[in-house]
Amino acid sequence: MEPIDLDLDEAELELPSEPMHLNLGPSHPAMHGTVRIVLELSGETIEKADVQIGYLHRGFEKMCERGTWAQVFPYADRLNYVSPMLNNVGYALAVEKLCDVAVPERCQWYRMLLGELARISDHLTCNGAMAMELGAFTPFLWYVKAREMVWDILEEETGARLTHSFGRIGGMASPPTAGLKDMCRAAIPAILKLVEEGEKMLLKNRIFIDRLENIGAISQADAIALGWTGPCLRSTGCAYDVRKAHPYLKYDEVDFDVPVGTKGDNLDRFLVRLAELRQSARIILACCDRMPDEGPVSVDDPRFSYPPKSAVYETIEATIQHFKLVMEGAKVPKGEVYSYTEGGNGELGFYLVSDGTGTPHRVRIRPPCFQITGGLQSLIVGGMLSDIVPTFGSLNMIGGECDH
Amino acid sequence: MSERVLQALKDKFGDKVVATHSDFGDDTAVVDPSVWRAACEFLASDAKMAFDMCTDLCGVDYPDRTPRFEVVLHLYSISKRHRVRLKTRVGDEYGDDAVVDSVVDVWKGADWLERETYDMLGIVFRGHPDLRRILMYPEFEGHPLRKDYPADKTQPLVAYREEAEAGVPLGKLAPFGPDEGMSFGRRPPVGPTEN
Numbered sequence: 070m071e072p073i074d075l076d077l078d079e080a081e082l083e084l085p086s087e088p089m090h091l092n093l094g095p096s097h098p099a100m101h102g103t104v105r106i107v108l109e110l111s112g113e114t115i116e117k118a119d120v121q122i123g124y125l126h127r128g129f130e131k132m133c134e135r136g137t138w139a140q141v142f143p144y145a146d147r148l149n150y151v152s153p154m155l156n157n158v159g160y161a162l163a164v165e166k167l168c169d170v171a172v173p174e175r176c177q178w179y180r181m182l183l184g185e186l187a188r189i190s191d192h193l194t195c196n197g198a199m200a201m202e203l204g205a206f207t208p209f210l211w212y213v214k215a216r217e218m219v220w221d222i223l224e225e226e227t228g229a230r231l232t233h234s235f236g237r238i239g240g241m242a243s244p245p246t247a248g249l250k251d252m253c254r255a256a257i258p259a260i261l262k263l264v265e266e267g268e269k270m271l272l273k274n275r276i277f278i279d280r281l282e283n284i285g286a287i288s289q290a291d292a293i294a295l296g297w298t299g300p301c302l303r304s305t306g307c308a309y310d311v312r313k314a315h316p317y318l319k320y321d322e323v324d325f326d327v328p329v330g331t332k333g334d335n336l337d338r339f340l341v342r343l344a345e346l347r348q349s350a351r352i353i354l355a356c357c358d359r360m361p362d363e364g365p366v367s368v369d370d371p372r373f374s375y376p377p378k379s380a381v382y383e384t385i386e387a388t389i390q391h392f393k394l395v396m397e398g399a400k401v402p403k404g405e406v407y408s409y410t411e412g413g414n415g416e417l418g419f420y421l422v423s424d425g426t427g428t429p430h431r432v433r434i435r436p437p438c439f440q441i442t443g444g445l446q447s448l449i450v451g452g453m454l455s456d457i458v459p460t461f462g463s464l465n466m467i468g469g470e471c472d473h
Numbered sequence: 474m475s476e477r478v479l480q481a482l483k484d485k486f487g488d489k490v491v492a493t494h495s496d497f498g499d500d501t502a503v504v505d506p507s508v509w510r511a512a513c514e515f516l517a518s519d520a521k522m523a524f525d526m527c528t529d530l531c532g533v534d535y536p537d538r539t540p541r542f543e544v545v546l547h548l549y550s551i552s553k554r555h556r557v558r559l560k561t562r563v564g565d566e567y568g569d570d571a572v573v574d575s576v577v578d579v580w581k582g583a584d585w586l587e588r589e590t591y592d593m594l595g596i597v598f599r600g601h602p603d604l605r606r607i608l609m610y611p612e613f614e615g616h617p618l619r620k621d622y623p624a625d626k627t628q629p630l631v632a633y634r635e636e637a638e639a640g641v642p643l644g645k646l647a648p649f650g651p652d653e654g655m656s657f658g659r660r661p662p663v664g665p666t667e668n
Contacts, residue, residue: 123609131622169497291581295582296580297582307551387510406496407556418529418547433529446581
C-alpha cells in the first residue's frame with residue numbers, strides 16, 4: 070500500500086479545466102420520458118445543455134395522410150397516452166369545425182365528462198411520477214391507485230383502458246352506460262381522498278419541498294414567448310386556459326376556477342396540477358348533474374355518422390352508407406382549419422387541410438409538450454445536475470406527443 | 474373578431490399581402506416571403522396587434538402548385554385574445570430554393586418549430602441560430618413530410634462515424650468503446666484481434 074499523504078507538488082494536483090461532457094438519457098431511470106440531454110458540466114453546475122428529442126417519432130402526420138379521416142382517431146390516442154380521450158375529442162372537434170357539424174347536447178356533456186376524467190389521470194400521473202423520481206414511492210402508488218379508478222370508469226365506457234379510439238366524426242362511438250353517473254359520483258370522492266393523502270405526505274416533507282421550491286423558475290414573459298400553455302404557463306400567473314378564454318363544448322355553462330401560481334417554479338407547477346385536478350372533479354360532478362339520460366350521442370347525418378348496425382344488416386341503403394364511409398371515408402369539405410382545445414398539458418391544436426376527398430391532405434398537430442420541452446434548456450442551464458430530474462418531471466413531457 | 478388584424482396588415486403591406494380569407498372563422502393572411510419577417514415583427518410589436526405567443530408554425534406541401542410549400546404560422550395574443558394565421562409560399566416545383574426568414578428573435582418559441590419544419594419539409598429558415606434536424610437523426614436522407622417521400626421508404630443503417638467523416642454535426646459523445654452501442658454501429662476491428 071502506498072501512503073496516503075503523498076508528497077505531491079501543488080501544480081500536479083490541478084483539476085482538469087475543460088468542462089465535462091455528460092450524456093443524460095435517452096433511456097434513464099430518473100427521466101420522465103425518452104429524451105436525451107447532452108450536458109457540459111463544470112463540477113455539478115450545468116454550463117450548456119442540448120435537449121434532443123425525436124426518439125419516439127412515429128410519423129404520426131405522415132401516417133394520417135394515408136388513411137381516411139376517421140382512421141386518425143387511433144393515432145390520436147397514442148399522442149398523449151396518459152390522457153387519450155382529450156386527444157380524441159380535440160381531433161373530433163377539429164374535423165367537425167371543418168364539416169360544420171354540431172354534435173348533440175348529450176354528446177357534448179359526455180365528451181366533457183370523459184375529457185375531465187382523462188385530465189385527472191394526466192395530472193395524477195405527472196405529479197405521481199415526479200414524486201417517484203425524487204424518491205417518494207408511496208405517493209406514486211396512491212396516485213396510481215386513484216388513476217386506476219379513473220381507468221376503470223373509462224374501461225367500462227369505452228372497452229379499453231388506455232387507447233380508447235372512442236371519438237367519431239359527429240359524435241362518440243356509443244352512448245354512455247347506465248351506470249356512468251353512479252360510478253363517477255362514487256369514484257370522485259375516493260380519488261380526492263387518495264390525492265389528499267398523497268398531498269399530505271409530500272407537501273409536509275421538507276426534502277420534497279426543498280427540491281422543488283425556487284428551482285426551475287421561469288418568468289411569465291418568457292413562458293409566453295416560448296409558447297408555453299397549460300399548467301406550466303398558469304404556474305407563472307397567467308390565467309390562460311382555453312376552456313375559459315375560448316369555451317368549447319359546454320365549458321361556459323359549468324362553474325370552475327382556473328388556478329394560477331406566482332413564481333413559475335417546480336413547486337408551483339406541482340400545486341397548479343393538484344388544484345386543477347380538484348376543478349376537474351367539480352366539472353365531472355356538474356356534468357353528471359346536467360347530462361341528459363336520453364337522446365342521441367351522434368349527429369344524424371349520413372355523410373359522417375355510421376348507421377345503426379341492425380340497419381346495416383337489414384337494409385341495402387344502410388349497407389351502402391356503411392361501406393362508403395368505411396372504404397372511401399367521410400368526404401370532408403375543402404379548406405383549412407385550426408381548432409384548439411385544452412389538453413392535459415396545454416393548448417392542443419389541430420391544423421387540418423382538406424382537399425375535399427376522404428383522405429386528409431395534411432394533419433398537423435400542435436402538441437403542447439413540444440413547446441414546453443423547447444424551454445427546458447433555459448430552465449436547467451446554470452442550475453445543478455440533480456435539479457434536472459424535478460424540473461423535467463414537472464414539465465410533463467409526453468414522448469408520444471412531443472415527438473409526433 | 475380579428476378582421477381588424479387583416480385590415481391592418483393590408484394597410485401596412487399593401488399588395489405584398491397576396492390574399493386574405495376568414496373561412497371557418499379563422500382569419501388568414503398570405504404574405505409575400507419578402508415581407509415575412511417584417512409582417513411578423515409588426516404583429517408582435519404593434520400595440521394594437523400584440524401577438525405575444527407563437528402558437529404553431531408548420532409547413533404544408535402542395536406538389537401541384539408553384540411555389541410548392543406553404544409556411545403556416547398561428548399566432549395568439551394573450552392580452553387581446555385574438556388569433557391570426559399568417560402564411561407565405563416558397564419553393565420551386567422540385568422543392569428547392571425554399572428559403573424564408575427566421576422569426577426566432579421575434580418569438581423564442583419559434584426555434585424548435587422552425588427546426589421541425591426544416592426537418593420534415595426541407596424549408597430553410599434564413600438566420601436561424603441552430604438549424605439542424607430535430608425529430609430525425611442527422612444522417613436521415615430526405616424530408617419525410619414531402620408528398621414525394623414514400624411513407625414506406627426505408628433508410629439505410631448508419632455505421633459509426635466520426636464527425637469529420639460525416640461532414641455534419643452528429644452530436645455524438647466520444648469515446649464509444651468496442652462493446653458499446655449497436656452491433657451495426659461498431660467499426661470493423663483494425664488489425665489482428667485477440668479473440
